[in-house]
Amino acid sequence: xxxxxxxxxxxxxxxxxxxxxxxxxxxxxxxxxxxxxxxxxxxxxxxxxxxxxxxxxxxxxxxxxxxxxxxxxxxxxxxxxxxxxxxxxxxxxxxxxxxxxxxxxxxxxxxxxxxxxxxxxxxxxxxxxxxxxxxxxxxxxxxxxxxxxxxxxxxxxxxxxxxxxxxxxxxxxxxxxxxxxxxxxxxxxxxxxxxxxxxxxxxxxxxxxxxxxxxxxxxxxxxxxxxxxxxxxxxxxxxxxxxxxxxxxxxxxxxxxxxxxxxxxxxxxxxxxxxxxxxxxxxxxxxxxxxxxxxxxxxxxxxxxxxxxxxxxxxxxxxxxxxxxxxxxxxx
Ligand SMILES: [Zn+2]
Numbered sequence: 409x410x411x412x413x414x415x416x417x418x419x420x421x422x423x424x425x426x427x428x429x430x431x432x433x434x435x436x437x438x439x440x441x442x443x444x445x446x447x448x449x450x451x452x453x454x455x456x457x458x459x460x461x462x463x464x465x466x467x468x469x470x471x472x473x474x475x476x477x478x479x480x481x482x483x484x485x486x487x488x489x490x491x492x493x494x495x496x497x498x499x500x501x502x503x504x505x506x507x508x509x510x511x512x513x514x515x516x517x518x519x520x521x522x523x524x525x526x527x528x529x530x531x532x533x534x535x536x537x538x539x540x541x542x543x544x545x546x547x548x549x550x551x552x553x554x555x556x557x558x559x560x561x562x563x564x565x566x567x568x569x570x571x572x573x574x575x576x577x578x579x580x581x582x583x584x585x586x587x588x589x590x591x592x593x594x595x596x597x598x599x600x601x602x603x604x605x606x607x608x609x610x611x612x613x614x615x616x617x618x619x620x621x622x623x624x625x626x627x628x629x630x631x632x633x634x635x636x637x638x639x640x641x642x643x644x645x646x647x648x649x650x651x652x653x654x655x656x657x658x659x660x661x662x663x664x665x666x667x668x669x670x671x672x673x674x675x676x677x678x679x680x681x682x683x684x685x686x687x688x689x690x691x692x693x694x695x696x697x698x699x700x701x702x703x704x705x706x707x708x709x710x711x712x713x714x715x716x717x718x719x720x721x722x723x724x725x726x727x728x729x730x731x732x733x734x735x736x737x738x739x740x
Contacts, residue, residue: 430450431450431484431485431486432447432448432449432450432455432483432484432485432486433447433448433485433486433487433488433489433731433734433735434446434447434448434478434481434485434487434488434489434526434730434731434734435448435488435489435491435540435726435727435728435729435730435731435732435733435734436474436477436478436488436489436490436491436727436730437491437533437536437537437723437726437727437730438462438470438474438490438491438492438493438507438533439462439493439533439726440462440493440506440507441461441462442459442460442461442462443458443459443460443461443462443470443473443474443477444457444458444459444723444726444727445457445458445459445474445477445478445480445481445727446458446481446724446727446728446731447481447482447483447485448727448728448731452543452544452728452731452732454724454727454728455483456481456482456483457481457727458477458480458481460473460476460477462507464508464509465508465509466508466509466510467507467509467510467514467516470507471516471519471520471523474490474520474523475520475523475524478524478526479524485526485734486526486527486734486735487526487527487528487529487734487735488520488521488524488526488527488528488529488730488734489528489529489530489531489536489729489730489731489732489733489734489735490516490517490520490528490529490530490531490536490730490733491530491531491532491533491535491536491537491726491729491730491733492504492516492530492531492532492533493506493507493532493533494506494507494510494532495532495578495579496516496530496531496532496578497577497578498517499515499516499517499518499528499529499530500513500514500515500516500517500530501513501514501516501530516528516530517529517530527734528734529733529734529736530733531574531578531733532565532578532581533563533726534555534557534563534564534565534581535565535572535574535580535581536565536726536729536730536733537555537557537563537565537684537725537726537729538553538555538564538565538566538567538572538581538682538725538729539565539567539572539729539732539733539737539738540721540724540725540726540727540728540729540730540732541555541682541684541719541720541721541725541729542555542567542572542682542729543728543729543732543737544721544728544732545682545719545720545721545725545728546680546682546684546717546718546719546720546721547567547680547682549680550567550679550680550682551567551569551570551679552567552568552569552676552677552678552679552680553566553567553678553679553680553681553682554566554581554583554669554672554673554676554678554680554681554682555567555581555681555682555683555684555719556583556665556669556681556682556683556684556685556688557684557685558607558609558665558683558684558685558686558687558688559608559609559685559686559687560608560609560610560637560686561584561596561604561608561609561610562583562584562603562604562607562608562685563581563582563583563584563685564581564582564583564584565580565581566580566581566676568676570739570740571738571739571740572738572739583603583668583672584597584602584603584604584608585597585599585602585603585604586602586603586668586671586672587599587600587601587602587603588601588602588603588606588664588667588668588671589601589605589606589664592605592606593605593606593611593615595611596608596610596611603664603665603667603668606660606661606663606664607660607661607662607664607665609637609638609640609643609686609687610637612638612643612657612658612661613637613638615657616628616629616638616653616654616657617629619653619657620653624653625652625653626646626651626652626653626654627645627646627649627651627654628642628643628646628651628653628654631645631646639686640686640687640689640690640691641690643658643687643690644690644691661687662695662698662699662702663702665683665699665702665703666699666700666701666702666703666704666705666706667702667703667706669681669699669700669702669703669706669716670702670703670704670705670706670707671706673703673706673707673711673714674706674707674708674709677709677711678711678714679711679713679714679715680714680715680716680717681700681703681714681715681716681717682717682718682719683696683699683716683717683718683719684718684719684721684722684725685719688718688719689718689719689722692718693717693718695718696716696717696718697716699716700716703716
């Protein structure tokens with residue numbers, strides 16, 4: 409392949425090593441609202457970026473947009489990786505409830521590979537983000553890693569024994585639905601007592617609204633104003649003001665996350681837990697330290713070298729992880 413490339417495009421080929429594993433790859437983070445694509449070099453740096461809205465005309469229009477994003481990046485990539493908000497198996501997106509019109513399983517890898525003329529690898533977006541943090545962020549060097557995405561909902565992914573772990577059906581790492589209170593609060597998944605029901609930002613907002621409707625005083629709703637969601641910034645402002653309800657809801661979220669992290673550590677004997685997503689990144693390591701302290705109460709075995717740390721790649725975790733997926737860098 410390298411020889412053929414050199415003949416076809418000598419200038420581009422001259423700039424890159426022909427050693428195995430060198431070159432550049434495209435990483436794509438297909439979100440519910442935006443497609444973020446990056447050209448990632450061998451040092452795992454994002455050297456080009458494209459961001460476009462996700463078309464709402466169904467899978468074919470999204471495929472078009474993905475192919476255009478790859479073309480728009482230019483360069484001379486060796487492959488494409490895509491993180492998708494849904495259940496993925498062998499290049500097929502089996503379910504993606506947040507994508508409009510994706511009501512049937514969709515073969516994403518095959519058609520996209522034909523469109524762009526490159527190998528394409530696809531996996532779940534939370535898992536791909538954890539891969540990014542493992543390969544180039546806060547999880548570098550881990551062998552047994554849980555990654556947690558603490559945002560509107562709560563996602564997760566696992567590295568076990570030095571390998572990205574997908575489980576029997578590709579569904580591993582659904583950390584948001586670890587149960588922390590049997591028959592507890594209602595979760596968006598239709599079940600009860602999941603950690604997301606206490607710590608997901610959408611559920612934290614719902615709890616705040618219910619409390620205010622029941623007569624509690626809080627600045628949260630005023631601070632939100634006309635914003636469609638109670639963002640991490642709104643929570644930060646309320647906490648700065650010493651808002652009692654905001655403090656109480658965040659305390660409960662931290663306790664719930666601590667119970668779930670502690671349970672995961674007891675089950676899997678993890679050496680690293682990386683926590684990212686809007687809330688973790690807004691408040692940083694001090695908030696993650698609180699989750700770590702809440703988790704430690706549940707540890708059966710105190711791991712002397714265990715680290716619970718905030719994610720470092722921010723929004724780039726998805727594209728960097730997708731590029732790692734593209735180059736097959738998922739173990740070792
Ligand atoms: Zn749930």
